[in-house]
Amino acid sequence: MKENKQIGIYKKYLREHLSKKRYTHSINVAGAAVELAKKYGADTDKAYTAGLLHDIAKEMPAEEQRRIVLASSLKVSDVEKEALPLFHAIAGAELVQTLFDIEDEELIWAIRWHTVAAGGMSRLAVVVYLADLISADRDYKDVGRMRKLADKSIERAMCEALRFSISDSVSKGNSIPLSTLEAYNEYIHFKK
Ligand SMILES: [Fe+2]
Ligand SMILES: [Fe+2]
DSSP states (O other): OOOOHHHHHHHHHHHHHSOHHHHHHHHHHHHHHHHHHHHHTOOHHHHHHHHHHTTTTTTSOHHHHHHHHHHOOSOOOHHHHTOHHHHHHHHHHHHHHHHHOOOOHHHHHHHHTTTTOOTTOOHHHHHHHHHHHHSTTOOOTTHHHHHHHHHHOHHHHHHHHHHHHHHHHHHHTOOOOHHHHHHHHHHGGGOO
C-alpha cells in the first residue's frame, strides 16, 4: 500500500493516542484488510484506512467514549449503550469524521460495526470485521483455523466468527445486540 500524506496524519494520531501494542494491532488489521479486499473485491484504499482507524477510540477514557456514544447520530442500540467494550466502535466512527473530515459512509460504517457486526454489511465492513479477527498479532486458540477459513470463503469465515462471538457472549452471560443476531441469521446459511 503506498503511503500518502493523509495516512501519515492518521498514523501520527494513532501513535499519540494508542499503546504500542494497539498501534501494532491497527497496522496489522490494515494489512490484513487489504489482503482480504484484494481477494474478495473491496476497495483496498478504504480497507487500509478503515483497518488502520478501526480502534482509534479504544483507549479514550471510558467517560469520553460514553459521551460521544450518547451524543452520536448513528443508530445505537440499548445493549450497546450499556456495554463499555462496545463504545469504541461508535466513538471511533464519530471521531474519524470530526478529526479527519472522513465522509465516506461505507468507511464510517465499517468502523462503526467492527465489534458487533450487523445485517446487510458491505463487503468492506465484512473485510474489516474479519481482518480484526485474523490480524498477525492475534493468538487465540482457533486463530489458525479462522485464517484458513477467511482464505477459503469470506462468508463461511463470517458464519464461524459470528457463531463464536454469540456463543462466547452467551457463555459469559452478556447481552447480544440485535444487529449481531441479524448478521448471524444472514451468514448461518453459509455453514458447511
Ligand atoms: Fe475494536
Ligand atoms: Fe481491533
